[in-house]
Amino acid sequence: MVRVKETYPVLGISCASCVKKIEDVLNKTDGVIEANVNFATEKLTIEYDNDRLDIKKIDKIVKSIGFELIT
Numbered sequence: 001m002v003r004v005k006e007t008y009p010v011l012g013i014s015c016a017s018c019v020k021k022i023e024d025v026l027n028k029t030d031g032v033i034e035a036n037v038n039f040a041t042e043k044l045t046i047e048y049d050n051d052r053l054d055i056k057k058i059d060k061i062v063k064s065i066g067f068e069l070i071t
């Protein structure tokens, strides 16, 4: 297990339910330890196991629900 914690700006957040949607999807993703989205700063902080997940996969998941990460 290789724990990585990173923060990325997210495009497309307009309300609190956007934040919840992103957090819910990522927190259910295999390999994610903890995902938090800050509504005020529109940033995602994500801690994950780099053995099972990488930022490209995270980016794809975020895109699939209508948002975009700036990586």
Ligand SMILES: [Cu+2]
Binding pocket: 013, 014, 015, 016, 017, 018, 019
């Ligand atoms: Cu919203």
